[in-house]
Amino acid sequence: MNDPIQHLLDEHRDIMLQVADLRRAVEDLGRRGEAALPEALPVLGAVGRMMAGQLLQHARKEDEALFPALEEIFGREGSPTGVMRREHADIHAQAARFRETLHELNQIEHPAIVAHGRSLRELAAGGAGAEALRATGAEIVRLLDLHFAKEEQVLFPMAREMLSPEAMEAVMRQMRALEGSKAG
Numbered sequence: 001m002n003d004p005i006q007h008l009l010d011e012h013r014d015i016m017l018q019v020a021d022l023r024r025a026v027e028d029l030g031r032r033g034e035a036a037l038p039e040a041l042p043v044l045g046a047v048g049r050m051m052a053g054q055l056l057q058h059a060r061k062e063d064e065a066l067f068p069a070l071e072e073i074f075g076r077e078g079s080p081t082g083v084m085r086r087e088h089a090d091i092h093a094q095a096a097r098f099r100e101t102l103h104e105l106n107q108i109e110h111p112a113i114v115a116h117g118r119s120l121r122e123l124a125a126g127g128a129g130a131e132a133l134r135a136t137g138a139e140i141v142r143l144l145d146l147h148f149a150k151e152e153q154v155l156f157p158m159a160r161e162m163l164s165p166e167a168m169e170a171v172m173r174q175m176r177a178l179e180g181s182k183a184g
């Protein structure tokens with residue numbers, strides 16, 4: 001499979017299947033409090049490990065393969081050819097919005113998600129109460145819902161539009177290399 005966007009979408013779906021368990025655990029903790037802990041703790045631990053492994057690698061594929069390819073396109077914005085190629089004001093506005101979205105996804109949301117995964121692992125390992133675990137779990141669900149929606153509705157469609165077939169192939173190759181570099 002050589003479509004890097006489809007590859008990322010498949011990973012979103014796989015990650016969200018695991019986040020569905022987290023959603024149920026969060027609801028259960030809200031409903032039954034401490035009584036839900038014996039069942040919830042293994043689920044929270046597994047999601048915490050997924051966030052340190054699969055989700056972190058997924059974010060690296062975006063941060064280190066997809067986003068730089070997109071930034072390369074917008075980096076040409078200031079050059080004479082770039083200006084000629086993109087002389088319409090609405091395209092400039094779209095590019096500015098795109099750069100802003102990239103910044104949010106890469107500089108703000110990815111680090112926030114990673115930090116919350118760390119808190120969840122620490123809380124789950126450290127005998128935290130039901131409410132602390134529920135609140136952290138709920139925040140992770142909220143962040144991931146928003147983040148994946150923004151990527152799927154804004155960034156990925158734009159990437160499909162902007163990246164040439166050659167650029168898409170290069171992104172896919174870099175993603176595969178990142179998978180190799182994380183093995184073991």
Ligand SMILES: [Fe+2]
Pocket residue numbers: 059062105110147151
């Ligand atoms: Fe992301």
Ligand SMILES: [Fe+2]
Pocket residue numbers: 008012058062148151
């Ligand atoms: Fe993503």
